[in-house]
Amino acid sequence: MSKKAILEVDGKRYEFPVLIGTENEIAIDIKALRGVTNGITTLDPGFKNTSSCESAITFLDGEKGILRYRGYSIEELADKSDFLEVAYLLIFGELPTEEQKLKFHRDIQKTSLVDEDIKKILDGFPKSAHPMGVLSALTSALTAFNPKSVNVESEEDMYRAICKILGKFPVLVAWAYRKEEGLPLAYGDNSLGYVENFIKMMFELPNEEYKMNPVVVDALDKLLILHADHEQNCSTSTVRVVGSSHAGLFASISAGISALWGPLHGGANQAVIEMLEAIKEDGGDYQKYIAKAKDKNDPFRLMGFGHRVYKNFDPRANIIKVAAEEVLADLGIDDPVLDIARGLAKEALSDEYFKSRNLYPNVDFYSGIIYRALGIPVPMFTAMFALGRLPGWIAQWKEMRLRKEPISRPRQLYIGETLRPFKSFEER
Numbered sequence: 001m002s003k004k005a006i007l008e009v010d011g012k013r014y015e016f017p018v019l020i021g022t023e024n025e026i027a028i029d030i031k032a033l034r035g036v037t038n039g040i041t042t043l044d045p046g047f048k049n050t051s052s053c054e055s056a057i058t059f060l061d062g063e064k065g066i067l068r069y070r071g072y073s074i075e076e077l078a079d080k081s082d083f084l085e086v087a088y089l090l091i092f093g094e095l096p097t098e099e100q101k102l103k104f105h106r107d108i109q110k111t112s113l114v115d116e117d118i119k120k121i122l123d124g125f126p127k128s129a130h131p132m133g134v135l136s137a138l139t140s141a142l143t144a145f146n147p148k149s150v151n152v153e154s155e156e157d158m159y160r161a162i163c164k165i166l167g168k169f170p171v172l173v174a175w176a177y178r179k180e181e182g183l184p185l186a187y188g189d190n191s192l193g194y195v196e197n198f199i200k201m202m203f204e205l206p207n208e209e210y211k212m213n214p215v216v217v218d219a220l221d222k223l224l225i226l227h228a229d230h231e232q233n234c235s236t237s238t239v240r241v242v243g244s245s246h247a248g249l250f251a252s253i254s255a256g257i258s259a260l261w262g263p264l265h266g267g268a269n270q271a272v273i274e275m276l277e278a279i280k281e282d283g284g285d286y287q288k289y290i291a292k293a294k295d296k297n298d299p300f301r302l303m304g305f306g307h308r309v310y311k312n313f314d315p316r317a318n319i320i321k322v323a324a325e326e327v328l329a330d331l332g333i334d335d336p337v338l339d340i341a342r343g344l345a346k347e348a349l350s351d352e353y354f355k356s357r358n359l360y361p362n363v364d365f366y367s368g369i370i371y372r373a374l375g376i377p378v379p380m381f382t383a384m385f386a387l388g389r390l391p392g393w394i395a396q397w398k399e400m401r402l403r404k405e406p407i408s409r410p411r412q413l414y415i416g417e418t419l420r421p422f423k424s425f426e427e428r
């Protein structure tokens with residue numbers, strides 16, 4: 001028998017269907033609420049209790065620390081798959097056959113050149129510009145160079161648009177980095193894998209051959225896989241919201257990049273390293289910073305700790321912690337910042353304040369350490385996250401459009417002034 005939820009307001013009872021997901025998650029379907037109650041809404045700032053859509057892409061259970069893409073565990077994908085394959089899985093729903101994967105890669109490569117005029121736009125930015133601002137602007141600019149909107153009814157059109165953004169975006173990320181470093185812009189090498197090619201585009205110098213380090217490729221591949229999707233987080237919701245107005249794929253992704261930029265979301269990886277550096281500069285006394293984080297009169301928060309949905313542990317953090325140790329060992333890096341990170345994590349994990357609030361190190365606590373070891377400058381960290389999240393944004397945008405979701409338009413509870421007469425200057 002199907003379940004029902006009963007709502008009683010002012011003595012009137014309303015019945016709503018209860019939906020059950022494939023992992024037995026329960027949601028009260030309130031689509032009819034305003035209609036049947038004559039205007040009542042629900043209030044849920046930050047959407048802490050709101051499922052904004054039905055989705056078949058990513059499952060996560062914050063209490064149990066589970067993350068799965070299309071049913072495959074993140075642990076298995078990080079161990080056995082690669083980023084391109086995971087991108088295909090997220091976007092098209094199944095792991096590709098060998099042939100499908102080769103074709104996908106070839107089709108992405110075919111679209112990877114960006115219009116030379118994009119370089120003029122890039123030229124207009126000062127070197128000091130934050131790469132996330134540059135990336136958001138350049139991704140939006142791609143719309144101007146590809147003005148024909150995607151016909152979402154056509155599988156071929158969709159496929160072409162998806163390949164285009166997957167081909168051009170890594171070029172833009174690499175160029176944002178090279179601009180900041182004052183390096184000539186490069187296009188990489190199509191004989192390489194997707195991630196290898198990206199690494200070459202980033203780090204290749206004009207006067208010497210680039211030597212690929214498999215440990216670096218593997219660590220970056222893992223990092224990108226771990227960041228590839230995370231259901232309805234802030235930037236993904238932004239992509240879906242913007243796309244729901246039928247704005248194009250590039251414009252929607254550009255908005256997602258802006259949402260990811262903030263320190264409470266993707267910007268946390270940058271904030272973590274800046275915090276660890278500041279602790280080091282301040283003498284390395286991390287206990288002092290634990291105390292600051294606990295002090296309610298101090299706005300300081302321990303960056304890289306806590307998560308809106310993971311309340312036991314972040315499974316991505318467990319994988320990335322091991323990868324970070326491996327990379328540092330392989331590259332022979334003895335980083336004092338890592339010792340501070342280890343100390344902070346150990347201390348916080350046994351502290352009552354953090355334990356009682358379920359605050360654990362999240363993926364960003366460790367990802368910045370790897371990026372730093374790879375020689376990626378701090379402001380580029382969030383851009384690396386964006387590269388990883390791209391397949392998730394695409395998959396969620398595609399799902400939203402194919403399910404013909406309505407335009408996102410929340411309601412509000414108005415708490416402002418009621419009607420009042422206009423005041424002249426003399427009366428104000």
Ligand code: ACO
Nearest residue numbers: 263264265266268293301302303304305306307308357362
């Ligand atoms: N340091 C110290 N205290 C914290 C922290 C932290 N990092 N995070 C949460 N708290 C405390 C809050 O002060 C609050 O305490 P109270 O109940 O005494 O008032 C309690 O824990 C709950 O915090 P909320 O902000 O309500 O939790 P929410 O789920 O809204 O926020 C968030 C989650 C934004 C991630 C938060 O934990 C935070 O700011 N963390 C630091 C930034 C960060 O690492 N962000 C990356 C997230 S992962 C990602 O985007 C990939």
